[in-house]
Structure formats: C-alpha cells, structure tokens
Amino acid sequence: MNFLGISDFGLFCAAVLLLNATPGPDTAYIVGRSIAQGRAAGIMSALGISVGCCVHALASALGLSAILAASSTAFLVIKLAGGAYLIYLGIRMLMVKPAADAGVDAASAAALRDQRAPATIFWQAMITNVLNPKVILFFLAFIPQFVQGESSQKTIAFLVLGLAFAAISMCWNSGTALLAGTLARRAGRNPHVRLWLERGVGAAFVALGAKLMLTKN
Template identity: 75%
Template sequence: MNSFGIYNFGLFLAAVLLLNATPGPDTAYIVGRSIAQGRSAGLMSALGISAGCCVHAVASAVGLSAVLAASATAFMLVKLAGGAYLIYLGIRMLLAKPAADNVSTAHADVRPLRTIFWQAMLTNVLNPKVVLFFLAFIPQFVQADAPHKTLGFLFLGLAFAFISMGWNSGTAFLAGTLARRASNNPQVRLWLERFVGTAFVGLGVKLALARP
C-alpha cells in the first residue's frame, strides 16, 4: 500500500464501520425492501447500494466528485434528484393498499430483483452526501504526494463498498426475518410499510434541503 500512499488503514476501517452503523437513506431502502418482499430483496438492495459505492469510488478516483462538489448547480441538481427519488419511493409505500389476506400481502409491492438492484443503486448514486463523503473522508487516508494516489482513492473506495455490503447484508437478513414473522398479520406488515415509507419521505426532504 506504500505506493498508493495509504496510511492509518485500521482507523479507516473503524470509521467506515461506525458510518455504516448510522441509519440513512441506504439503510431505509434496504429495510423497506426487506419488509415488503423478504430477505432476498433486501440482499439485492444491499448489492445495489454497494454497486453505487463502487460508482462513487471510481468517480472520486478520477476527480468527478471534486467537480461536482465545486459546482453549486451540479450539486443542486443531484441533491434535488436524489431527494425527489426517495420521496417518490416513500409515497408509493404510504399509498400501498392493505392486503385482504396473506396471499395478496405476499404479492403487494413485489418488484423484480433486477429492478430492486437498480433502484438501490440509484438511491446511493443520487445521494450528494455520499459524493461529499467520498470527497472529504477518503483523502484523509491518502498521502498527497503518493505516486499512485488515484489507485489509493480507488482501493479505499472499494474497501468501503465491501464493508458496506457486509453490514447492509446483515441489516437485510435481520429485517427480512422480522418481516417474515410478521407476514401472518397483514395489519402489522402494513404498518411496518407505512413507517418505512414515512422515513423515506422524511429522508428525501432532508436530503433535498441539505446545504452543500
């Protein structure tokens, strides 16, 4: 790692674990999909979000994040797009009709796994706070005069994505298990979806109002 200029890697790993433990839009999406569709959907959400982290890692490595953060117009467009997308997802969950029985509940708000993957990826990619995080956080662990610092940024970004995948997979498994136990009670499941939908709308509004 010396040629990459990476230092304090242990501290980096500890900080990433703490950051992943803080609930945010990514966690809300994973929990929402796990509740609505089970553990497989939650795990696919975790995979999509990790793919989004890889996009940010590559963008940071080539300097796109710096350009985005320096442009107030670009930041505003991404911020509004990300916030609107989360609000849209939350409203869909809030407006979902209650199921008449267990069979209809099982098919309520069911989406193909491929769709879930891309929605989760967009949730992460369109979050400007993640862009700024990669811009502000990762450079602290790469020496400015390193001969291959671009590879250092990329390595740390991919390490972040890998750790996030592990944490988010555990979140999806736990949420999916709890949702499965609640599946015999459609009313409980409905209120869980209402709760997550409200969280989505709140996070979307907060994201849209975030200052650069």
C-alpha cells in the same frame, strides 16, 4: 499497509466499520426495504448501495465529485433529483394495493411484481445512493485522509479504498438486512400487517426525500 498510495489501511477499515455501525440514510433505506419486502429485498438494497459507493469512489478518483461539489448548481440539481427519487419510491409504496385487490387487477399485479423484483430493488438502491450529495461530500472528505499526498498512484488508491469501503459496507448491511427482515417476517405474517408495514416504510422514504431536498449544502 502502505502501498498503492494507501496509508493506514487497518485504521481505514476500522473507521468504515464504525461508520456503518452508526445509523444513517443508507441504513434506514436497507432496514425499510427489509421490513417492507423481506430479507432478499434488504440484501439487494445493500448490494445496490455498495455498488453506488463504488461509483462514488470512481467519480472521486477521476475528479468528477470535486467538480460537482464545486458547482452549486450541479450540486443543487443532484440534491433535488435524489430527494425527488426517494419521494417517488415512497409514494409508490404508499399506493401499493392489498394482495386481494392486486389479484383482481392484472395490471396492478404486474406493477407490484415489478416493484418487488430483485433487479428493480437493486437499481433503485444504487440510484438513491448515487444521487445523494452527502455521499459525494463524504467520499471527498473521508477517503483522501488515507491516500498518500506524494503518491503517483492516487487514482488507484481511491479505487482500492472505495472497493474496500463497499465490501465492508456490504457485509455489515447484509447482516442488518437479514436481522430486520427476520424480525419483520415474524411480526408481519398477516398480509394486512405486511401491507401497512410497507406503507409505513413508504412514508419514511417520502420524509427522507423531503429532508434531503431541504437540507442546506
């Protein structure tokens, strides 16, 4: 495929598949959600992360990502914000109450329903992806390799490749979410087991957030 300023599209797709097969923060996030809150939550997380990739592709096409990467201050702010948001999500999962307790307290029950709402899970996943500075650098380093340097359609090429990346990732991550959610469902039929699974995933999110904040540029 050598049109719209794109070169080696087949190689691009193969590389994206291999990248998705290599576990990373996004995979950890999707698996964590699937284990803690079920397959539907995992799929909504995969969708949110894929939309986040589209945002990165658009930002790269418009040159915004390059500006952020060049500014150490802006990059630091995004890194701290992304890490802090992951820690916030993790703490919320750590503080989740048992179903019996949540049933007594109407406010707690409402908060728990909101935390597990598909729309909430989608937006949380998208924000974690958008605020991950490593994804910004990845898109700046990876996608340009498949954009023809002499093309006058570089912006369109970035967008098409970004959408392809998001679509392939969505398919792979959805399968990962279904598998992890199914295994967790069998292991966590007991409400108390499910509760501690959710808290364990919350602790993992806190660790991921702290690692992101402490990682050097």
